[in-house]
Amino acid sequence: MSEPVTTERPAETGAPAATGGLDIQGILKVAPHRYPFLMVDRVLSSDPVRTVGIKNVTYNEPCFMGHFPERPIFPGVLMLEAIAQVGGLAILSRPENAGKLAFFTGADEVKWRRQVVPGDQMRIETEIIKERRGLVEVRGRVTIEGEVACEATVRFMVMDEKKRV
Secondary structure, three states, rough: OOOOOOOOOOOOOOOOOOOOOOHHHHHHHHHOOOOOOOOEEEEEEEOEEEEEEEOOOOOOOHHHOOOOOOOOOHHHHHHHHHHHHHHHHHHHHHHHHEEEEEEEEEEEEEOOOOOOOOOEEEEEEEEEEEEOOOOEEEEEEEEOOOOOEEEEEEEEEEEEEOOOO
């Protein structure tokens, strides 16, 4: 997960860039999440196994109203959610998964190593490590200026939007 990544900007139409990246318009076409729960601002690159996204953390995030007003710290569970969303975008971007949802089913080996505060840019790197009949396992890492803030293995199930879990 540490190969260098090109940061070509996607076309303004939301189309993928040459590196497989997506701007916010492209993300909104794939992701079911919306503000305030969308944890990805841009996908820098994506291939069949690895995806790299970013989240710009600002003081305007709703979570800072209560976590913590005098000393804003981005919640660790939202870093975990960001890993799941970037991994989910990789899977849901595939033509065969158009219109489907990725339901979070678990997380293992979760470690938080650094606080994230307003002004930080989270780099979210994911790697698909297992796929079988709609079940997906993704290893992910959030870094801030090269320093690991969070790492985890997350699992989710890809299902038709209308099916009940």
